[in-house]
Amino acid sequence: MKQLIIFCSLAGFSLLCFGQDNNQLLEEIAEQIAEDNDEGLDYAELYEALYYFSENPINLNKPTKEELRELYFLNSYQIDKLLVHIERNGKLLSYLELQTIAGFDVQTIQNLLPFISIKSSVTTQQLLANINQYVIVRDQFYLQEQRGYIPDEDENIHYFGNAHRTYFKYRLKNNFLQAGITAEKDAGENFLGVNQPYGFDFYSAHVQAKKIGKIKNIILGDYQMNFGQGLVMQSGMSFGKSSEVINIQKSGNLIKAHTAAAENLFFRGTAIQIEPLKNLELIFFLSSHKVDANIVDTLENDELAFSSIQGTGMHRTESELLDKNVILQNHFGTHVNYNYKQLNLGLSYYKTKIEGEYQKNISAYNQFDFYGNSNQNFEIDYQYLYRNMNFFGEVGRSKNGGVAHINGVMLGLDKTISASLLYRDYGEKYQSEYANAFGERSSQNEKGVYFGLEFTPNHKFKIKGYADNYEFPWLRFGVDAPTKGNDYLLQADYKISRAIKMYVRYKSETKEEELSESTAISGKRKDNFRFHINYKEGDNWAFANRFETSLIDFDNTRTNGYMLYQDIKYKPLFGKFSFTSRYVLFNATEYVNRIYAYENDVLYGYSIPAYYGKGSKIYLVAKCNVIRNLDFWLRIAQTTYTDRIVLKSGWDEIDGNKMTELKLQLRYKF
Amino acid sequence: MRDLTLGTHIFNPIAVKLNETEVIPAIFKLGLRYDANSKVSVFTETELENGENGILKAGLEYKMIEQLQLRTGFSTNPAKNTFGIGYSLDNIQVDIAIYRHQLLGYSPQFSVSSTF
Numbered sequence: 001m002k003q004l005i006i007f008c009s010l011a012g013f014s015l016l017c018f019g020q021d022n023n024q025l026l027e028e029i030a031e032q033i034a035e036d037n038d039e040g041l042d043y044a045e046l047y048e049a050l051y052y053f054s055e056n057p058i059n060l061n062k063p064t065k066e067e068l069r070e071l072y073f074l075n076s077y078q079i080d081k082l083l084v085h086i087e088r089n090g091k092l093l094s095y096l097e098l099q100t101i102a103g104f105d106v107q108t109i110q111n112l113l114p115f116i117s118i119k120s121s122v123t124t125q126q127l128l129a130n131i132n133q134y135v136i137v138r139d140q141f142y143l144q145e146q147r148g149y150i151p152d153e154d155e156n157i158h159y160f161g162n163a164h165r166t167y168f169k170y171r172l173k174n175n176f177l178q179a180g181i182t183a184e185k186d187a188g189e190n191f192l193g194v195n196q197p198y199g200f201d202f203y204s205a206h207v208q209a210k211k212i213g214k215i216k217n218i219i220l221g222d223y224q225m226n227f228g229q230g231l232v233m234q235s236g237m238s239f240g241k242s243s244e245v246i247n248i249q250k251s252g253n254l255i256k257a258h259t260a261a262a263e264n265l266f267f268r269g270t271a272i273q274i275e276p277l278k279n280l281e282l283i284f285f286l287s288s289h290k291v292d293a294n295i296v297d298t299l300e301n302d303e304l305a306f307s308s309i310q311g312t313g314m315h316r317t318e319s320e321l322l323d324k325n326v327i328l329q330n331h332f333g334t335h336v337n338y339n340y341k342q343l344n345l346g347l348s349y350y351k352t353k354i355e356g357e358y359q360k361n362i363s364a365y366n367q368f369d370f371y372g373n374s375n376q377n378f379e380i381d382y383q384y385l386y387r388n389m390n391f392f393g394e395v396g397r398s399k400n401g402g403v404a405h406i407n408g409v410m411l412g413l414d415k416t417i418s419a420s421l422l423y424r425d426y427g428e429k430y431q432s433e434y435a436n437a438f439g440e441r442s443s444q445n446e447k448g449v450y451f452g453l454e455f456t457p458n459h460k461f462k463i464k465g466y467a468d469n470y471e472f473p474w475l476r477f478g479v480d481a482p483t484k485g486n487d488y489l490l491q492a493d494y495k496i497s498r499a500i501k502m503y504v505r506y507k508s509e510t511k512e513e514e515l516s517e518s519t520a521i522s523g524k525r526k527d528n529f530r531f532h533i534n535y536k537e538g539d540n541w542a543f544a545n546r547f548e549t550s551l552i553d554f555d556n557t558r559t560n561g562y563m564l565y566q567d568i569k570y571k572p573l574f575g576k577f578s579f580t581s582r583y584v585l586f587n588a589t590e591y592v593n594r595i596y597a598y599e600n601d602v603l604y605g606y607s608i609p610a611y612y613g614k615g616s617k618i619y620l621v622a623k624c625n626v627i628r629n630l631d632f633w634l635r636i637a638q639t640t641y642t643d644r645i646v647l648k649s650g651w652d653e654i655d656g657n658k659m660t661e662l663k664l665q666l667r668y669k670f
Numbered sequence: 671m672r673d674l675t676l677g678t679h680i681f682n683p684i685a686v687k688l689n690e691t692e693v694i695p696a697i698f699k700l701g702l703r704y705d706a707n708s709k710v711s712v713f714t715e716t717e718l719e720n721g722e723n724g725i726l727k728a729g730l731e732y733k734m735i736e737q738l739q740l741r742t743g744f745s746t747n748p749a750k751n752t753f754g755i756g757y758s759l760d761n762i763q764v765d766i767a768i769y770r771h772q773l774l775g776y777s778p779q780f781s782v783s784s785t786f
Contacts, residue, residue, distance in 0.1 A: 413706065413710040413730075415706075416672070417704075417706045417710050417712060451742060451751065455712065467728070469750075469751060471772055484772045484773070486746070
């Protein structure tokens with residue numbers, strides 16, 4: 001039977017191409033994920049995982065759920081189907097067998113190939129000995145002077161430090177052990193001055209051990225956690241609504257090291273994941289972590305009252321330094337996970353204790369938000385794979401009685417048709433600091449139904465779309481009434497050949513907002529249309545073009561934005577030097593018409609700027625393999641505006657219509 | 671087995687008048703049905719009523735077993751989500767459906783039909 005299946009798929013179409021350069025493919029995958037999700041995610045985590053697995057492929061005949069989950073493009077349905085397939089049919093004999101597994105389309109398999117192997121001859125000793133270490137040093141700054149660094153009449157300089165953002169990272173990793181240090185100084189922060197006796201402004205470190213007997217995972221230091229569908233705990237990166245229309249389930253049940261330089265929303269302490277019985281997993285965690293906060297008062301017991309927690313991580317001036325690490329947050333909790341055949345049940349509880357008093361400025365819209373000094377969250381989550389249907393959901397409750405729930409299903413109905421359906425209802429009273437579940441905004445005060453459909457008639461062509469209808473039953477910031485909205489996406493992908501791929505995307509969102517002159521509510525419609533094409537020329541050259549428009553219709557006013565770009569990439573299969581370059585022209589006078597696009601960056605770096613105003617930008621990212629283990633990156637990006645003579649704002653202001661950013665990075669592997 | 675069906679429905683193309691001032695609108699519907707296999711069908715339809723905004727509809731039917739059909743879909747203008755279950759018994763078809771309107775909430779529907 002197995003032979004027959006393999007033969008059939010061979011006859012169907014051959015998709016495997018092993019000759020392709022891994023790095024190039026990696027970048028394409030990362031770009032693809034970033035394309036789908038554009039705005040404001042921290043992609044450092046994603047790069048980290050992808051690069052590690054490309055050098056240390058996952059053994060597909062002995063994969064763990066955790067490893068597969070770290071490949072962000074696989075969804076739970078695919079992971080479960082793969083594991084079930086291996087359990088039922090034994091070891092995979094060929095990569096081609098993947099095609100016979102439900103949910104694995106050609107694109108997914110192609111994406112997966114660089115990160116997997118089916119060899120089973122690797123011994124534990126070999127895995128242990130295979131240690132990867134690297135050091136990265138990065139520096140970035142603007143060539144133009146900014147207002148905060150220029151002395152005023154009294155020779156005072158606003159920012160304490162220089163204009164360089166400097167970043168350092170050390171990493172050690174093998175299959176069982178991981179350790180790392182990240183250090184960062186933001187632009188304007190002092191390095192080794194009176195204000196920064198320890199040198200860098202921010203340090204993060206961790207030591208992690210995996211798969212030691214019944215201990216599946218133990219971390220000491222900074223870490224991230226994701227449970228269930230993210231109603232109570234989703235501190236790491238997660239994807240929401242995107243052009244991956246079917247993949248709406250969060251994979252959950254994960255603790256991992258915090259490796260990025262983001263200075264907020266992580267845990268500091270220890271977390272342990274044990275498996276006392278087969279099918280039963282327990283996670284315990286304990287964290288004590290000082291955060292930045294805006295202090296408003298000192299209470300009788302000498303504790304501080306604060307009005308907000310600050311997440312920027314900027315400590316460049318006296319007042320910013322005053323707010324640094326002033327409030328101690330303690331978290332502890334547990335997560336239990338039980339697995340029976342295709343059913344997975346989870347349960348978690350955590351408690352937050354703040355040394356200080358959260359005193360928000362209360363108005364009608366935020367009266368249900370968290371205040372005080374302690375909170376508790378509880379959740380139950382499930383996942384059940386029945387034939388070609390993957391059901392999932394979660395119910396969460398916070399100490400104040402607020403309740404939120406989410407339920408969904410992903411359907412792999414046919415080779416050509418997949419669908420997903422999701423209903424969420426997050427109460428206006430529901431509170432969780434680390435919630436990041438599927439939805440339009442924070443996991444509070446939202447109800448909605450999402451329906452996604454994907455049609456793949458053959459391996460060249462794909463049409464997908466979603467419709468998301470949601471309501472905010474309570475008021476929200478800036479809108480003094482219950483409101484609703486609709487979000488639609490339609491995308492057609494066409495792959496002419498291996499070298500030429502393109503897609504068109506139409507996205508339309510109508511959301512009720514308050515008019516500027518009155519408190520009346522009106523639908524604000526935002527339409528985006530995009531055409532994108534990638535094409536390769538020979539083995540070394542690749543090109544891309546994009547055209548995107550943004551049209552806003554609100555309060556009887558229509559505004560629009562345009563963007564066009566050209567990418568040129570030179571990546572020889574064998575060569576020490578490669579580069580990527582883009583020229584982009586944009587015209588989006590209003591900020592609402594800003595257009596987001598992923599930009600290439602130095603390794604582990606990422607940038608997704610919003611193009612707005614009138615102007616152009618050009619960048620060049622060059623990589624050079626100096627000696628065997630030493631790589632050097634240079635990125636220079638210059639933006640020129642035609643509609644303004646002052647750029648940026650406040651103390652970051654640049655006098656002139658040009659800004660040029662330079663980034664330099666060195667990596668040494670050993 | 672894979673099958674594509676197209677259908678159009680034009681209602682009142684000659685603009686019949688009720689009286690001097692009231693015109694019965696013309697309605698044009700264009701639909702596409704795709705049968706992926708004997709169990710799965712996808713439906714899309716666009717509807718335009720003379721003088722109104724266009725409506726887009728999409729739906730999905732899945733036969734879990736031959737007798738039992740599960741359905742879901744949505745339509746725009748106004749935004750609605752629909753869910754339904756159908757059961758076939760010899761020559762009797764029973765359908766239960768519910769649709770969700772963002773302001774009006776849920777409206778259930780029920781139908782029994784018989785073929786002879």
